Amino acid sequence: MKASIKVCVFASGTGSNFQAIMETESLACEIVLLVCDRPGALVIDKAKQKQIPVHVFDPTSYPSKQAYEEELITVLREREVTWIFLAGYMRIIGAHLLQAYHGRIVNIHPSLLPKFPGKDAIEKAYRAKVNKTGVTVHYIDEGIDTGPIIAQQEVKIYPTDSLKTLTNRIQKVEHQLYPKVINQLIQNEG
Numbered sequence: 001m002k003a004s005i006k007v008c009v010f011a012s013g014t015g016s017n018f019q020a021i022m023e024t025e026s027l028a029c030e031i032v033l034l035v036c037d038r039p040g041a042l043v044i045d046k047a048k049q050k051q052i053p054v055h056v057f058d059p060t061s062y063p064s065k066q067a068y069e070e071e072l073i074t075v076l077r078e079r080e081v082t083w084i085f086l087a088g089y090m091r092i093i094g095a096h097l098l099q100a101y102h103g104r105i106v107n108i109h110p111s112l113l114p115k116f117p118g119k120d121a122i123e124k125a126y127r128a129k130v131n132k133t134g135v136t137v138h139y140i141d142e143g144i145d146t147g148p149i150i151a152q153q154e155v156k157i158y159p160t161d162s163l164k165t166l167t168n169r170i171q172k173v174e175h176q177l178y179p180k181v182i183n184q185l186i187q188n189e190g
């Protein structure tokens with residue numbers, strides 16, 4: 001582990017991707033913080049179990065996105081975070097944070113972007129009766145799931161699939177692909 005590269009994960013929900021990243025033995029960076037915008041989310045417990053510091057905030061208690069993002073930027077800088085990895089973070093990143101971490105905010109999305117952006121991407125692909133979908137890791141920009149693509153992996157949809165079996169297969173791919181891409185990004189910057 002290269003302790004000098006400090007990263008933060010943003011998540012809002014279950015945190016299976018956060019867990020996969022956190023449990024990667026050969027991770028080339030150190031997760032110094034979990035940011036969560038939903039007090040009570042399961043991902044918080046996952047971080048606490050591994051003694052990873054957590055910053056939980058409730059966006060509704062701030063006057064604006066700018067206000068909570070300014071606080072986030074302060075917290076991130078205090079912990080010397082250089083990369084932000086979104087893992088099921090259900091909030092659009094605003095101009096302030098984007099500017100502060102330009103080109104250093106990455107997301108994982110459960111479809112082959114640009115197909116099926118936004119929420120419920122697995123279900124949308126399943127209902128569209130396409131024969132393949134997949135997983136995309138991409139940089140964040142101002143849009144929803146529109147930033148430059150870093151890596152994609154295809155997942156076939158079989159006629160026998162239920163939404164559940166497809167979801168399970170996609171998650172398995174996510175849990176392998178995301179840590180791999182994170183390591184590549186970190187290692188590429190030397």
Ligand code: GRF
Binds near residue numbers: 017089110174
């Ligand atoms: C994942 O499917 C990810 O691609 C999407 O949100 C989901 C988060 O799942 N952005 P989890 O909380 O990591 O289990």
